[in-house]
Structure formats: C-alpha cells, structure tokens
Amino acid sequence: xxxxxxxxxxxxxxxxxxxxxxxxxxxxxxxxxxxxxxxxxxxxxxxxxxxxxxxxxxxxxxxxxxxxxxxxxxxxxxxxxxxxxxxxxxxxxxxxxxxxxxxxxxxxxxxxxxxxxxxxxxxxxx
Amino acid sequence: xxxxxxxxxxxxxxxxxxxxxxxxxxxxxxxxxxxxxxxxxxxxxxxxxxxxxxxxxxxxxxxxxxxxxxxxxxxxxxxxxxxxxxxxxxxxxxxxxxxxxxxxxxxxxxxxxxxxxxxxxxxxxxxxxxxxxxxxxxxxxxxxxxxxxxxxxxxxxxxxxxxxxxxxxxxxxxxxxxxxxxxxxxxxxxxxxxxxxxxxxxxxxxxxxxxxxxxxxxxxxxxxxxxxxxxxxxxxxxxxxxxxxxxxxxxxxxxxxxxxxxxxxxxxxxxxxxxxxxxxxxxxxxxxxxxxxxxxxxxxxxxxxxxxxxxxxxxxxxxxxxxxxxxxxxxxxxxxxxxxxxxxxxxxxxxxxxxxxxxxxxxxxxxxxxxxxxxxxxxxxxxxxxxxxxxxxxxxxxxxxxxxxxxxxxxxxxxxxxxxxxxxxxxxxxxxxxxxxxxxxxxxxxxxxxxxxxxxxxxxxxxxxxxxxxxxxxxxxxxxxxxxxxxxxxxxxxxxxxxxxxxxxxxxxxxxxxxxxxxxxxxxxxxxxxxxxxxxxxxxxxxxxxxxxxxxxxxxxxxxxxxxxxxxxxxxxxxxxxxxxxxxxxxxxxxxxxxxxxxxxxxxxxxxxxxxxxxxxxxxxxxxxxxxx
Numbered sequence: 001x002x003x004x005x006x007x008x009x010x011x012x013x014x015x016x017x018x019x020x021x022x023x024x025x026x027x028x029x030x031x032x033x034x035x036x037x038x039x040x041x042x043x044x045x046x047x048x049x050x051x052x053x054x055x056x057x058x059x060x061x062x063x064x065x066x067x068x069x070x071x072x073x074x075x076x077x078x079x080x081x082x083x084x085x086x087x088x089x090x091x092x093x094x095x096x097x098x099x100x101x102x103x104x105x106x107x108x109x110x111x112x113x114x115x116x117x118x119x120x121x122x123x124x125x126x
Numbered sequence: 127x128x129x130x131x132x133x134x135x136x137x138x139x140x141x142x143x144x145x146x147x148x149x150x151x152x153x154x155x156x157x158x159x160x161x162x163x164x165x166x167x168x169x170x171x172x173x174x175x176x177x178x179x180x181x182x183x184x185x186x187x188x189x190x191x192x193x194x195x196x197x198x199x200x201x202x203x204x205x206x207x208x209x210x211x212x213x214x215x216x217x218x219x220x221x222x223x224x225x226x227x228x229x230x231x232x233x234x235x236x237x238x239x240x241x242x243x244x245x246x247x248x249x250x251x252x253x254x255x256x257x258x259x260x261x262x263x264x265x266x267x268x269x270x271x272x273x274x275x276x277x278x279x280x281x282x283x284x285x286x287x288x289x290x291x292x293x294x295x296x297x298x299x300x301x302x303x304x305x306x307x308x309x310x311x312x313x314x315x316x317x318x319x320x321x322x323x324x325x326x327x328x329x330x331x332x333x334x335x336x337x338x339x340x341x342x343x344x345x346x347x348x349x350x351x352x353x354x355x356x357x358x359x360x361x362x363x364x365x366x367x368x369x370x371x372x373x374x375x376x377x378x379x380x381x382x383x384x385x386x387x388x389x390x391x392x393x394x395x396x397x398x399x400x401x402x403x404x405x406x407x408x409x410x411x412x413x414x415x416x417x418x419x420x421x422x423x424x425x426x427x428x429x430x431x432x433x434x435x436x437x438x439x440x441x442x443x444x445x446x447x448x449x450x451x452x453x454x455x456x457x458x459x460x461x462x463x464x465x466x467x468x469x470x471x472x473x474x475x476x477x478x479x480x481x482x483x484x485x486x487x488x489x490x491x492x493x494x495x496x497x498x499x500x501x502x503x504x505x506x507x508x509x510x511x512x513x514x515x516x517x518x519x520x521x522x523x524x525x526x527x528x529x530x531x532x533x534x535x536x537x538x539x540x541x542x543x544x545x546x547x548x549x550x551x552x553x554x555x556x557x558x559x560x561x562x563x564x565x566x567x568x569x570x571x572x573x574x575x576x577x578x579x580x581x582x583x584x585x586x587x588x589x590x591x592x593x594x595x596x597x598x599x600x601x602x603x604x605x606x607x608x609x610x611x612x613x614x615x616x617x618x619x620x621x622x623x624x625x626x627x628x629x630x631x632x633x634x635x636x637x638x639x640x641x642x643x644x645x646x647x648x649x650x651x652x653x654x655x656x657x658x659x660x661x662x663x664x665x666x667x668x669x670x671x672x673x674x675x676x677x678x679x680x681x682x683x684x685x686x687x688x689x690x691x692x693x694x695x696x697x698x699x700x701x702x703x704x705x706x707x708x709x710x711x712x713x714x715x716x717x718x719x720x721x722x723x724x725x726x727x728x729x730x731x732x733x734x735x736x737x738x739x740x741x742x743x744x745x746x747x748x749x750x751x752x753x754x755x
Contacts, residue, residue, distance in 0.1 A: 078244060094240060095216045096272040096295065097249045123227060123245060 002047070003033050005091055005100065008114050009072055010044045018043035018071065020053055040071065049076045054083055072110055081126055088112065089121075133333060140326050147319045154308045154315055161304050165213065166264060166276065169294050172209055173262065173280035177292050179205060180219065180232075181282050192231050192242070199232060199242060206234025215273050215297040219282075220246060221290045222257060231290055248293075256281050257288050267298065275301030348392055349399035351412040351420065360411065360423075361472045370431040371472070372422040372438070372462040373479040374402075377491040379418035382456075386449045394447050398456070401445055405438050421476060426464075432496055435462035439494040457492035459483050468502025474509050507560035510570075513546065516556075517570055521547040522577045523555065524585075525744035526594070529715055529737045532729045537754060539593040541629065541737065542582050543744045544574065566599070572607055579615045585747055586622040595627035595657060600636065603645045616652045624653025629680060631659040639673040646675055657715070662703060671710055679707050681733075683718030689727050697731060704733055 002024075006015050017028055018037040024047060028034050037043035040057060048054045057073065073087040078099070081090050088110060089102035102114060102122045114122065180202060184192055192199050206217045218240065219232035228248055233240040240246075249270055256263050256279040265277040273295075280292040344356040352360075376382075376398065383391035395418065402412055402420065407428040413421040424434060439460050446453045461482035465475055478497065486493040506512065516522065526540035546561060548554035565571045582594050602608045616623045628649055636642050646656050657678035658670055662685045670676065681703060688696040700716070707714045716728045719738030728736050742750065 079241075093272070094244075094246060095218060095235075095293075096274045097247065098270050099245075099247050101245060101247070121247065124225065126245065 001098075002028070002091070003031055005074070005089075006034065006045050008118055009074070009088065009112055012044065015045060016043040017045050017047060019047040019049065021047070021049040024049060024076075043071045046071045046073050047076065048073060048080060048087070051080065051083065054080055054087075058084060058086075072112070133336075136329065137333075140322065140329060144319070144322050144326065147315060147322055150315045151312070151319065154312050158305060158308050161307060162301070165296065165300075165304060166278070169213070169276075169278045169296060170262065170280075173278055173292055173294050176205065176209060176217075177280050177282045180290070180292070181284060196242075202232050203234060203239065206232055207236060208234075209294075210234045210236070213296060213300045214294055215275075216293065216295040218293050219290050220248075220253075220293060222288075228253065228291075250277075253279060253291060257291055260288055267301075273298050346414045349395050349412075349414055350403075351399050351414045354413060354415060356411075357413045357421065357423075357472065366469050366472050366475065367465050367467045368426060369423045370426055370462065370464050371475050371479060372424070372431075372435055372460065373415075373476070373483050374420045374422065374438075374442070374458055374460045375483055375487075376418035377457040377459055377487075379456075382449075382454070386454075390449045394449065394454075394456070397447060398442070398445075401442060402438070405441055406434075421479075423472075431462055431464050432498075435460065435494060435496055443492070459486045459491050459493060461486065461495045461497065463497040463500065466500060466502035466505055469505050471506075474505045474512075477509065478505055503556075504560065507546070507556050508564060510564055512549075513561045513565055514570055516546045516549070517573045517577065520577060521549065521552075522574065522581075523547060523746075524578060524581050525555070526747045526750060527737060527744045528742050528750055529595070529735055530719075530741045532725075532734055532736050537741075537750065538735065539595060539627065540747065540750065541595045541597075542578065542585075543597075544578050567601070567605075569607075571602070572605075572611055575602070575608060576611055576615075579612070582626065583615065583619040583622055586619070586625050589747075589751065593625045593627065595629050595655075597629045597631060597659065600630055600632040600642065603630075603642075603649075609645065609648070613648055613651075616649070616654065620652045627655040627657050627678065629657045629659040629678075636670075639669075643674055650675070660717075662699075668706075671706065671712075676712060678713045678715060679703065680715045680717055680737075683738075686716050686718045686724060686728075686738075687720075689724050693727065697727065700728075700731055700733065704731060 002017075003015075006017065013033065015034050016037040017034050018040040019025055019028070025036055028036050040046050040060065046057055048057060054073075054075070073084065075081060075087050075090045076092050078090055078092055078094065078101075081087050081101075081103070085106065087103075088106045089100070091098070091100045093099065100118075100121045102118065103126065104122050104124050107114065107122070183198060183202060184195075192202075202219075206219070210217055217234040218230060220228040221231050223229050228246045230240045230242060230244045230246055250265055250268060252263055252265050260281045260283050262278065262280045265279065267275055271277075275298045276296045278294040278296070280294070281288045282290045282292060344353055344359070345351075346353055379391065382394060386394075398418075399412060399414075399420070402422070406412070406422065407424060409428055410422060410424045413423075415421050422438075424431070439458060443456065443458055446455050461479045463475060463479055463482075469475060478500070482495045482497055486495050523545050524542040525545055526542055528537040529539040529541060530536070531538045544558055544562075545555035548556060565574065578596060582596055586592060586594060598612075603612075616626075649656060655677040656675070657680055658674075658676050659680050660682040661670075661679045663682035681700065685696065685699065689700075704714055713735060714733050715735040715737055716724075716733045717737050719725050719728060719736040719740045721740055724738070725736060725740050
C-alpha cells in the first residue's frame with residue numbers, strides 16, 4: 001500500500017524512504033521497490049509516525065528552503081498534518097476505515113501531480 | 127417382512143434422517159439469521175431515537191449547527207457514548223461540507239475520539255446514496271474496513287434536507303458472537319450429518335455386498351440357472367397356482383461324467399441349460415436342484431403345459447453334443463404337472479413330480495409323464511411331512527360305519543375308520559386313501575395305529591354295550607413293534623378287549639399259516655375277535671377257514687355288487703359262503719350294501735349281518751348313538 005502511495009508522490013523505480021519507526025522499517029525492509037534510507041536528508045520521502053519525530057525532522061532540515069526539494073514529508077496521523085504545512089499527505093485508520101488524503105496546495109508547492117485515481121483523496125483544506 | 131422390503135425401509139428411513147438433518151441445519155441457519163435481523167432492527171430503533179434527539183437539540187431554522195455550540199457537542203457525544211454498548215464498534219455523526227467531503231460532527235468513541243470537523247472518507251458510495259435518498263440503509267462489511275460487521279446509515283433530515291448522517295457500526299466481534307451463538311447446535315447437527323452420511327455409505331456398501339452374496343446364493347454359476355433358495359424366495363411372494371411345473375433329470379449323467387470327464391460333463395450341462403432357456407418362454411424359471419436335475423416353473427397363461435413339455439422333451443433328447451470328437455445325445459426322465467388352483471406349497475408339487483419321475487425311472491427311464499387332473503387335496507395330503515405333523519399334533523379321529531343285523535334290524539357293531547383332520551379347517555376330514563399307503567411300514571403308521579386304538583378303547587370304555595371293529599393289515603402283525611403295541615393296548619384294556627374285532631386284510635398270500643395262527647391267538651387272548659376282510663377276493667381264500675381260528679367272514683364288496691349285474695349266479699356263490707360259515711360257526715357280514723335292492727337279496731339269502739351306505743355312511747359315533755337311542 002505504502003509503495004503505491006509513495007510511487008504516486010515520487011516518480012522513481014526505487015524510492016528511498018526514511019522512517020525511524022521500527023515497525024514500519026521492518027515492513028519496508030521486505031519491499032522490493034523501496035529502499036530504507038539511514039539518513040533522512042538523502043531520502044525521497046520521510047514517513048513520520050509521531051509528533052516527536054516530526055519536530056525532530058523539522059529542526060533538522062531547513063524547511064524554509066525551496067519546497068520542491070526532497071524529501072517529501074508524509075505522516076500516519078491526521079493530527080500531525082496540522083503541525084506542519086510541509087506535510088503533503090497522510091495515511092491512517094479512522095473508525096476502522098483506512099484514510100488517505102493529500103492536501104492540494106502542499107502538493108502544488110512540491111510540484112507534485114498525482115495520478116488520476118487519487119483525485120478523490122485530494123482536499124483543499126483540513 | 128421380506129429382507130428385500132426391509133432394505134427398502136432402511137434406505138427410506140436413512141433418507142428421511144438425512145433430510146431431517148438437512149432441515150436441522152437449515153433451521154439453525156435461519157435461527158442465526160433471525161438473531162442478526164433482530165439485532166439490526168434494534169440498531170435501527172436506536173438510530174431513530176438518537177436521530178430524533180440530535181434533531182431536536184440542534185436543528186435551528188432548518189439547519190443543523192453544531193459549530194457554534196461545543197457544549198451541546200459534548201452533551202451529544204455523551205449521548206452517543208451511552209449507546210456504545212458491546213454490540214456497537216463506533217457511533218458517529220457526519221455531515222457533508224461544501225466540497226462534498228464528509229466531516230465529523232460527533233463521535234461517541236471513548237478512546238481516541240475524533241475531533242470536530244475532521245475529514246472522513248467513508249469507503250462506500252452508499253453514504254452518498256443515503257445522503258441523497260434520505261432512506262436509512264445497511265452496509266455489509268466491506269474490504270478495507272476493520273472491526274466492523276455492518277454499518278447502519280441513518281439520515282437526519284429536516285425540511286426535506288439531509289442535515290447529517292448518523293453512522294452506527296455494529297461490531298465484527300458481536301457479529302461473530304451471533305454467528306457462533308448456535309454453533310454448538312450446528313456442531314451437533316454437522317456431526318449427525320457426518321454420522322448419517324457415513325452410515326449411508328456403509329449401508330450402500332453392505333447392500334452392494336449383500337446383493338453380491340445373494341446373487342451367488344440364488345444363481346448357479348455353472349448353468350446360469352437358479353438355485354433352490356431362489357425357488358423358495360420366489361414363491362414367498364408369488365402364488366404357486368399361477369404356474370405349471372416340470373422336472374427333468376438327465377438319465378445316467380454320472381456315466382457321462384465318468385466316461386468323458388467332469389469338465390465335459392459341465393460343458394454338456396451348460397449347453398443343456400442354454401437349450402432349455404431357448405425353448406422356454408421368457409418368464410419361465412429354471413432351478414437346478416442338484417447334479418443333472420432341473421425344476422422348471424412356467425406361467426400358466428404363457429403356454430400349454432402338455433405342448434410345452436412335449437416340445438421340451440423332444441428337443442432336448444434330439445439335441446446332439448460333441449464331446450471328444452464323439453457326438454452324443456441324452457435321454458431324459460421328465461415329469462410335468464398342471465398345478466391345481468388350491469395348491470399353496472411348491473414343495474408338495476416338487477415332491478409329486480419327483481414321485482412321478484421315480485416312476486418313469488423305474489419303468490426304464492427316457493420318458494415323459496404329464497400329470498393333468500390332480501386335485502389340490504391330493505397334492506396337499508399326499509405329503510409325508512403333512513401326515514407326520516398331523517399325527518404329531520394328534521389331528522386324528524375315527525368315523526364309524528354301522529354293521530346291521532338283518533333279522534333284528536338293529537346295529538350290532540361299528541367299524542372304526544381312521545381320518546386325519548385338516549390343519550386349516552378342522553371340519554374337513556382326510557380319508558386314508560391319501561396317506562395310508564404312504565406311511566405303511568413306517569413309524570408313522572404305528573403312531574397312527576396307537577392313536578386309533580386309543581380312541582377305540584375310549585369309545586368302548588364310554589359305551590359299555592358297544593362293539594367296534596378295527597382294520598389291520600396282516601403285514602402289520604408281522605411287524606414286531608406293531609404287535610407289541612397291540613398286545614400292550616389289549617392288556618391295558620383287557621376288560622374291554624372282548625368287544626373289539628380285528629378285521630384282517632391281506633395284501634399277499636400267507637406263506638406261514640402257523641405264524642399267522644399264533645398271531646391270531648395272541649390277539650384273541652383277551653377275548654377279541656378276528657374277522658377276515660374282503661373274503662372271496664384276492665388272497666382271502668378258503669384255506670383260511672381250514673387253517674386259521676377266525677370268528678367272522680366279511681364278504682368282499684365286489685361280490686355283493688355283482689348282485690346287480692349277475693344276481694342268480696352271485697346268489698349261488700353268496701349262499702355257499704353263508705352255508706359254509708354256518709358249518710364253521712362263523713358270523714357272516716355282507717359289505718357294500720348300498721341299496722335296498724341289495725339289502726333285500728341279502729335278507730332273502732339269510733346273511734345275518736350287513737354293512738354299507740344303505741345303513742349309513744361313516745359318521746362320528748355320537749351321531750349314530752343319538753339317532754338310535
């Protein structure tokens with residue numbers, strides 16, 4: 001699932017993903033089309049699963065530089081979306097249903113155009 | 127009940143049990159569905175109540191507005207929470223924003239409640255349908271949804287506009303609980319089904335084995351004919367009198383086996399039976415009784431027995447068999463019978479045909495004997511087993527025929543005549559012509575004589591004035607067992623023996639008169655009398671009058687009957703017997719006096735005693751005694 005989402009965000013055959021969440025790392029380790037990155041700066045996508053990581057990432061990177069530069073931030077919690085305008089989307093579970101959403105203006109800032117099938121998951125505002 | 131029918135009933139019962147087990151399964155499934163349906167109805171009632179409550183609390187001027195009133199939101203969240211029992215996983219309220227996205231208004235979850243206005247992707251187009259149609263709907267569990275069994279969507283409508291959508295997610299665990307609710311019963315039902323199915327397969331297997339075994343028991347593998355067991359089963363259900371029967375035995379088949387070998391003998395038997403099948407009507411049955419003996423039954427309506435028997439006999443004897451480069455033909459002994467309609471047992475027929483077959487064999491074999499008009503009684507009673515059973519059960523009685531004094535016109539004596547009593551109809555008496563020759567010389571004959579003497583002595587005891595005569599064959603008296611029985615009975619009833627007469631009949635010439643004289647002496651020890659039966663015919667000659675100590679002469683019936691044809695010559699003969707008897711001081715009895723005409727001549731001749739139908743036919747003793755009392 002994550003591979004599909006990340007492929008929509010990054011047009012590369014092999015995507016570098018950084019996450020410090022052990023559970024996610026264990027899962028991604030078996031992916032043939034995603035490479036786990038040890039350094040967040042060198043990754044294509046940073047997957048953030050908690051607030052402390054988010055803040056850490058925000059401090060680590062100069063987020064005020066050009067937005068279309070890598071890495072892209074993606075979270076696993078709806079509430080994390082509100083903590084930073086740089087996060088492009090989230091994938092999480094709510095009321096037993098998987099929720100995938102992308103924020104339009106943030107995608108635009110990264111110059112990301114999602115494939116047609118993701119149209120219904122793009123929202124203008126939170 | 128026949129085993130064949132029993133099988134049918136077992137299969138029927140098994141089938142019904144399997145149907146019942148399927149019905150049980152259906153009932154349990156229906157019961158589970160009913161449980162779930164009730165739960166859904168309950169959820170619908172709750173949704174309706176909650177919806178109305180939310181509507182009452184929040185809708186103002188046709189618009190549901192919760193944004194402004196966080197306190198009301200909290201209060202309503204509490205209400206949703208109150209309904210969040212174990213049956214429900216989630217209860218929440220959604221509205222559609224201007225862009226068409228669903229957003230949370232309320233959430234009853236205790237853990238991690240969703241913030242007001244959080245966006246929500248419902249994963250089902252039915253949310254939009256309910257929003258548009260304003261009709262509540264149930265959504266079955268869908269892919270990508272966890273912990274939810276069913277979702278009940280209930281639209282909150284005001285002024286014909288959908289204000290919000292109440293979602294009640296029934297918990298998956300509760301759905302499973304309901305599914306499992308009847309599982310113990312379902313488990314038992316499944317076990318029953320397995321058991322019945324297993325039993326059914328076993329039953330089919332055993333039925334197959336049973337039929338295989340039956341086939342081997344009922345069919346003769348060598349000749350492709352039936353066996354004796356088949357004959358028995360066949361007539362358990364078929365009426366014997368619908369058929370005619372034949373019996374065929376290949377003459378001297380043992381010699382064929384010995385001369386050409388058993389293998390060749392078997393081949394001949396195969397060809398022989400094949401020929402029989404070809405000659406007989408389709409419905410006929412051939413039963414191999416053993417060796418080279420066959421029993422055939424043919425439906426009466428299918429053919430004329432005489433024609434069929436002759437055709438069969440001719441064709442089978444004309445057939446040639448090639449054995450060891452030698453052509454041989456067979457000779458047959460064959461008997462056939464038109465089975466009388468009263469016949470109930472095929473074994474009587476078989477025995478009858480067997481007797482006929484023996485008769486043919488004794489006349490030199492290679493012959494056909496057809497038994498046409500034989501009565502059912504003859505078939506039934508000329509049966510040793512039947513007679514044996516009758517004697518065993520003491521189904522025996524005596525009828526009595528009076529002996530008349532022609533001068534005093536009074537009955538002086540009665541002749542006891544044995545009868546067997548029919549098993550099914552006690553009123554029906556079986557005359558000795560059916561059974562006497564068959565049992566003569568056997569232990570059954572002694573048993574019968576014992577019973578006759580028992581009854582006769584009983585009558586003599588009961589009626590002190592009465593005299594009775596009983597018949598004895600001279601051969602009986604040569605039999606040591608018979609003599610022992612008679613002398614024992616005479617001794618036991620020695621007070622009555624002087625009123626008993628033994629009517630002696632000889633079936634062949636007496637060779638040793640001294641021995642007979644000694645026997646007569648034994649019989650007369652206790653005062654019994656000796657009468658010579660059928661005097662004047664057969665072996666009952668004048669020599670007896672010289673050599674034996676006798677008391678009575680019974681003139682043979684055939685001589686008496688001659689009075690009607692040659693009266694004068696017969697009168698001379700009868701007169702000479704009478705005069706001779708007077709000289710020897712014997713009493714004379716004329717038998718077969720069947721008419722007044724004969725009686726008048728007898729009286730005129732001065733024959734003192736007479737017996738015959740003119741005076742009375744054989745009847746129970748009580749009837750005569752009552753008539754003459």
